[in-house]
Amino acid sequence: MKRRVLSLQEENQEMLISDAFRIFRRAKVNNNLSDSTIRHYDHIMELLYKFLDKKETYCSDINRDTIEEFIEFLKCRNSKIKATTINSYLKDLRTILYYFMERGYLKGFPVKLLKEDVEIKETYSSEEINLLLQKPNLKKCDFSEYRNWVITART
Numbered sequence: 001m002k003r004r005v006l007s008l009q010e011e012n013q014e015m016l017i018s019d020a021f022r023i024f025r026r027a028k029v030n031n032n033l034s035d036s037t038i039r040h041y042d043h044i045m046e047l048l049y050k051f052l053d054k055k056e057t058y059c060s061d062i063n064r065d066t067i068e069e070f071i072e073f074l075k076c077r078n079s080k081i082k083a084t085t086i087n088s089y090l091k092d093l094r095t096i097l098y099y100f101m102e103r104g105y106l107k108g109f110p111v112k113l114l115k116e117d118v119e120i121k122e123t124y125s126s127e128e129i130n131l132l133l134q135k136p137n138l139k140k141c142d143f144s145e146y147r148n149w150v151i152t153a154r155t
Contacts, residue, residue: 059105
Protein backbone atom coordinates (compact mmCIF):
# COMPACT_ATOMS: atom_id res chain seq x y z
CA MET A 1 0.00 0.00 0.00
CA LYS A 2 1.38 3.36 -1.03
CA ARG A 3 1.50 6.10 1.59
CA ARG A 4 0.07 9.45 0.55
CA VAL A 5 2.76 12.11 0.52
CA LEU A 6 1.62 15.35 2.13
CA SER A 7 2.69 18.70 0.85
CA LEU A 8 4.68 20.83 3.31
CA GLN A 9 1.65 23.05 3.92
CA GLU A 10 -0.65 20.06 4.56
CA GLU A 11 1.97 18.43 6.78
CA ASN A 12 2.45 21.60 8.83
CA GLN A 13 -1.30 22.07 9.28
CA GLU A 14 -1.53 18.54 10.66
CA MET A 15 1.43 18.92 13.07
CA LEU A 16 0.73 17.87 16.65
CA ILE A 17 2.02 20.19 19.35
CA SER A 18 3.98 17.36 20.94
CA ASP A 19 5.73 16.59 17.62
CA ALA A 20 6.41 20.26 16.91
CA PHE A 21 7.85 20.72 20.39
CA ARG A 22 10.12 17.71 19.89
CA ILE A 23 11.49 19.41 16.75
CA PHE A 24 11.84 22.75 18.59
CA ARG A 25 13.61 21.11 21.52
CA ARG A 26 16.03 19.24 19.28
CA ALA A 27 16.88 22.48 17.46
CA LYS A 28 17.55 24.28 20.76
CA VAL A 29 19.70 21.44 22.11
CA ASN A 30 21.65 21.47 18.83
CA ASN A 31 22.10 25.25 19.23
CA ASN A 32 23.81 24.54 22.59
CA LEU A 33 21.23 26.21 24.80
CA SER A 34 21.87 25.56 28.48
CA ASP A 35 20.21 22.68 30.29
CA SER A 36 18.43 25.24 32.45
CA THR A 37 16.87 26.92 29.42
CA ILE A 38 15.77 23.57 27.99
CA ARG A 39 14.20 22.70 31.36
CA HIS A 40 12.27 26.00 31.26
CA TYR A 41 10.87 25.08 27.83
CA ASP A 42 9.99 21.58 29.06
CA HIS A 43 8.22 23.05 32.09
CA ILE A 44 6.12 25.51 30.09
CA MET A 45 5.09 22.74 27.71
CA GLU A 46 4.06 20.52 30.63
CA LEU A 47 1.88 23.39 31.86
CA LEU A 48 0.45 23.84 28.37
CA TYR A 49 -0.29 20.10 28.09
CA LYS A 50 -2.10 20.21 31.47
CA PHE A 51 -4.09 23.20 30.30
CA LEU A 52 -5.00 21.55 26.99
CA ASP A 53 -5.72 18.32 28.93
CA LYS A 54 -3.84 16.35 26.29
CA LYS A 55 -0.67 16.31 24.22
CA GLU A 56 -2.47 15.37 21.06
CA THR A 57 -3.60 18.85 20.03
CA TYR A 58 -2.81 20.27 16.63
CA CYS A 59 -0.65 23.37 16.40
CA SER A 60 -3.29 24.96 14.20
CA ASP A 61 -5.69 24.87 17.18
CA ILE A 62 -3.56 27.40 19.08
CA ASN A 63 -4.59 31.05 18.74
CA ARG A 64 -4.88 34.27 20.79
CA ASP A 65 -7.91 32.95 22.66
CA THR A 66 -5.92 29.86 23.65
CA ILE A 67 -3.25 32.09 25.18
CA GLU A 68 -5.87 34.14 27.07
CA GLU A 69 -7.43 30.92 28.39
CA PHE A 70 -3.97 29.64 29.34
CA ILE A 71 -3.39 32.81 31.40
CA GLU A 72 -6.73 32.22 33.15
CA PHE A 73 -5.69 28.61 33.78
CA LEU A 74 -2.46 29.79 35.43
CA LYS A 75 -4.36 32.27 37.61
CA CYS A 76 -6.93 29.65 38.68
CA ARG A 77 -4.20 27.14 39.40
CA ASN A 78 -2.47 29.60 41.74
CA SER A 79 -4.49 32.58 42.91
CA LYS A 80 -1.36 34.29 44.26
CA ILE A 81 0.62 34.07 41.01
CA LYS A 82 2.15 37.40 40.03
CA ALA A 83 2.10 38.96 36.58
CA THR A 84 5.90 38.70 36.56
CA THR A 85 5.70 34.91 36.85
CA ILE A 86 3.01 34.66 34.18
CA ASN A 87 5.11 36.87 31.90
CA SER A 88 8.08 34.59 32.46
CA TYR A 89 5.95 31.66 31.30
CA LEU A 90 4.59 33.67 28.37
CA LYS A 91 8.09 34.62 27.21
CA ASP A 92 9.10 30.95 27.05
CA LEU A 93 5.83 30.00 25.39
CA ARG A 94 6.16 32.89 22.94
CA THR A 95 9.61 31.66 21.91
CA ILE A 96 8.18 28.21 21.23
CA LEU A 97 5.08 29.46 19.41
CA TYR A 98 7.05 31.92 17.27
CA TYR A 99 9.27 29.00 16.23
CA PHE A 100 6.12 27.08 15.28
CA MET A 101 4.89 30.10 13.30
CA GLU A 102 8.24 30.46 11.55
CA ARG A 103 8.09 26.80 10.54
CA GLY A 104 4.50 27.14 9.32
CA TYR A 105 2.96 24.90 11.99
CA LEU A 106 0.44 27.58 12.97
CA LYS A 107 -0.76 30.96 11.77
CA GLY A 108 1.03 33.99 13.13
CA PHE A 109 -0.34 36.11 15.96
CA PRO A 110 1.32 38.23 18.64
CA VAL A 111 1.76 36.79 22.13
CA LYS A 112 1.46 39.82 24.39
CA LEU A 113 2.72 40.03 27.95
CA LEU A 114 0.64 41.17 30.90
CA LYS A 115 0.94 44.62 32.36
CA GLU A 116 2.94 44.36 35.56
CA ASP A 117 2.21 46.42 38.65
CA VAL A 118 5.22 48.41 39.74
CA GLU A 119 5.92 47.62 43.35
CA ILE A 120 6.90 50.73 45.30
CA LYS A 121 9.67 49.83 47.68
CA GLU A 122 9.73 51.28 51.15
CA THR A 123 12.43 53.92 51.54
CA TYR A 124 14.62 54.62 54.54
CA SER A 125 13.40 56.91 57.29
CA SER A 126 15.40 60.07 58.13
CA GLU A 127 16.83 58.37 61.23
CA GLU A 128 17.98 55.35 59.20
CA ILE A 129 19.63 57.59 56.60
CA ASN A 130 21.45 59.55 59.29
CA LEU A 131 22.65 56.31 60.86
CA LEU A 132 23.91 55.05 57.50
CA LEU A 133 25.73 58.32 56.77
CA GLN A 134 27.32 58.53 60.22
CA LYS A 135 31.12 58.44 60.22
CA PRO A 136 32.29 54.99 61.38
CA ASN A 137 34.69 54.46 64.26
CA LEU A 138 37.99 54.44 62.38
CA LYS A 139 39.65 52.23 64.99
CA LYS A 140 37.00 49.51 64.83
CA CYS A 141 35.64 49.55 61.26
CA ASP A 142 36.99 47.45 58.43
CA PHE A 143 38.18 48.80 55.10
CA SER A 144 34.93 48.21 53.18
CA GLU A 145 32.83 50.01 55.80
CA TYR A 146 35.21 53.01 55.71
CA ARG A 147 35.34 52.97 51.90
CA ASN A 148 31.55 52.92 51.63
CA TRP A 149 31.23 55.80 54.08
CA VAL A 150 33.77 57.85 52.10
CA ILE A 151 31.88 57.23 48.86
CA THR A 152 28.47 58.14 50.27
CA ALA A 153 29.57 61.01 52.54
CA ARG A 154 31.42 62.78 49.74
CA THR A 155 28.59 62.74 47.19
